[in-house]
Amino acid sequence: MPKIIFVSPEGGRTTVEASDGDSVMQTALANGVDGIVAECGGAMMCATCHVYVDDDWTSAVGEASDDERGMLDFAASEVRPMSRLSCQITVTGDLDGLTVHLPDAQI
Ligand code: FES
Secondary structure, eight states, X not given: OOEEEEEOTTSOEEEEEOOXXXXXXXXXXXXXXXXXXXXXXXXXXXXXXXXXXXXXXXXXXXXXXXXXXXXXXXXXXXXXXXXXXXXXXXXXXXXXXEEEEOOXXXX
């Protein structure tokens, strides 16, 4: 199973096992990772699942779609070039070791 690493704003790292086909958001919620709210449940309607993809993983994860980028405008924390909505990142074996950084706030 791929492992996903969540890094808190304070630098704490939480490594969890993910299932292929789940989103990074679902993986966080299933494992009790603090810092992902996901109010809309993955419908790309809330921007409370915002993460910063680690520099080493941006090409593997890819860029946000135009719709996703539009929703990121509503994110509570600063939007950066590597910002993504974690509900829009699907876990695959290629993302084993994916590291995402959590923003200071989601709401
Ligand atoms: S969970 Fe709402 S946009 Fe991702």
